[in-house]
Amino acid sequence: MASYPSLTERLDECIALHRRGELTESDLRGLAACRPGMQDLLYLQAGSTSPLAQINGIALFAAGVQAPMPRDPSEWPYRRVMDALADGWRIVSFPNPALLLDESRNYGLGCEFILERWSECP
DSSP, X not given: OOOOOOHHHHHHHHHHHHHTTOOOHHHHHHHHTOOTTEEEEEEEEESSSSTTSBEEEEEEXXXXXXXXXXXXXXXXXXXXXXXXXXXXXXXXXXXXXXXXXXXXGOOSOSSEEXXXXXXXXX
């Protein structure tokens, strides 16, 4: 899954362009498009409460918009919750084990992990 460059990374790129005499007005205006604090959310439904469990459902909200995800699980960007953690996502909500106590009356998604990642630039 692609991650957005930080404001610092974009600024470093502009400095390098300036040193080569290639900095343009468009490059500088691109810095204005950087928006600190853009939260991306990743919802992962897993087979158990373990971060090592296989993912069986996924939804991504990037910059406030739901991103399309492939229907085929083999095309998802992550196979396990740990894969998303290794890519810079942070867990903000663990599955609620109380929802797993009685499978005949499970009113929630059970093993849903909610993760976040902050990106600064579009």
